[in-house]
Amino acid sequence: MLGGVFGKALGVVGRSASAIGRILEAATPSSQAAMQPGAQQPREPSAREKQANTEDVQRRLQKFENTRMQSKRDDSLLHAADTSGRAALDAMSALRDAPGASILNRIQDAAANNRGGMSAVIEGMKAGGRFEGLREELKAAISENNTFGAAYDRAADALRQYGKHRGAVVSALGSHPNASNWTDHFKKLDAAVGEAASSIPRHEGDGSMLEHLGEKAREIVEKVLEKIKAVFHRDPEARPSPSPGP
16 A cells, blocks of 8 residues: 555656656757757858958057057157257257347347337348348357357257257147147247247348248247237246146
């Protein structure tokens, strides 16, 4: 009697286990089903696709490298222009302090007592002009005083260098992540260089030392001067703010 009961119980359990097994088997893809012709199989990329993927990765890497290197080049150009601008200010300051620089003071006095200011005096220093005598004095000071002449040449060379570097950073300012700060910085530097250079005549008698900047940089500096002259007057010896950080 007891054995019969256990037998029936085991039979029920066995049937339940068998049913569960069939359900799990039906829900699990068999290896045979996976091998059937209609089953989805991973497709091996073609040689052309592999090449296209490789070229895409290479283009991305090259673009990243170009962007990184361009950023470094832009930083180098900006700092070089900042350095040469400050060097130009130093050179013009040294020129004003050099022995024989009294001629520059006389030119400054003439500008202060002339309604047209420095631009009118420099214009009048051309041959046949009202201030031609000042041009002759300047030429004599440069040729006869070696110290003053050397200081004048250094100032001219420094302005040429700044003109070269300043013109080169125009494109860099447009794409630099810190462009706003750099642009503001160069406006101040251009103003300081421009005011100092515009108050020193060229000994050739055809304009001020602004001419040494070259056409592109001179136009940039002159535009800055035109904007600020209507607002306030800057001391020619004023120094620009520290250059922006990286």
